[in-house]
Amino acid sequence: MNEKEFDTINVIPLVDVMLVLLTIVLATSTFIVVGSLPVELPKAASSSRESPRAAFIEIDRQGNLLFDSRPTTLAALRGSLEALARTRPVTIRADRHIALQVFIDVMDLVKGLGFTAVTLQTEAAL
Secondary structure: OOOOOOOOOOOHHHHHHHHHHHHHHHHHHHHHHHOOOOOOOOEEOOOOOOOOOOEEEEEOOOOOEEEOOEEEOHHHHHHHHHOOOOOOOEEEEEOOOOOHHHHHHHHHHHHHOOOOOEEEOOEEOO
């Protein structure tokens, strides 16, 4: 019995596998890029826009801190902020349900270090 040689390669299974891998990569990369805490921002009549070169401090509902998407503590935040120029804008994203004292501690630290361009990020009220 003579066997016929393959003239072509069936690439459909390869394409299927590659599309699944691409979907997985795209789905996970969006979670990696965000890199921030889920924060429910307070609402205001005029929402503030974030500055592209601002340093970001985020406070989640439990009072956890992030500085430029990296987990930190209040003491470590002081060291990170001391290394910045005082003219650099600082944006604070705080969950609307946090204890007020946590926010006051962060604001006191930022203002105490002499930063003048401090904003609180909010959402536009409906």
